[in-house]
Amino acid sequence: MNIFRTLLWIQGCYTLLTAIWPLVDIHSFMLATGYKTDIWLIKTVGALLIPVALTMLSFLFIDTDQRPVFILGSLTSAAFISIDFYYALNDVISDIYLGDGIIQIIFLITWLALAKPLLLKRSNK
Template identity: 40%
Template sequence: MTPETLAMIQGWYFLLTGVWPIFSINTFMAVTGPKTDLWLVKTVGAVLAVTGAVLLTAGGTHEVTPAVAHLAAGSAAALAAVDVIYASKRVISRIYLADAAAEVALIIGWAVFYLPKTT
């Protein structure tokens, strides 16, 4: 796998999961559980969608720079942390632990490409 492929995978994941609550909050809540602040869910979705679009652009144009990788891995780490912390406190549904697993896989992917190599 190349950094461009990883950027495309994460880009599609973020774009699709980001627009989902914007276009169908009812199906989103059917899977993820009830929400009280729908505006906040949609705002986070919009930010994820934009991040996904940037990753798709970077991957598609072969411009996956270290800054793009930091954005990708950092976003995945932030989401994984929120997923684990708030699912463990039972504030959000345990289904978010599946998202945390996906985010960790993405972080590992970026680490393979951008952590210093020892010889």
């Protein structure tokens, strides 16, 4: 399995699992991530991340231009990096989110490493 497909599989599944978790069991989610008052917001974010994850995973099964999933994956990671570090370091959310931020940095670095081959592959067609 090449790096592109591996990244899609790992980030897609990670995003899907973290999206579904608060929808299925908000209590265990809050045990791991800290108490929250706006449960509706947590569930809304989870619901919105499901199509993001499924879109990423769909690129494992379709042969098409890969640039849209590069944009989706890398910018989703960048958004979570910003949120996780800003709010965890300002004591708004639990420090457990720093771990997610590190995982998102790994995803983003991998997307950026793939950027040039993805762009070159498309321009050579």
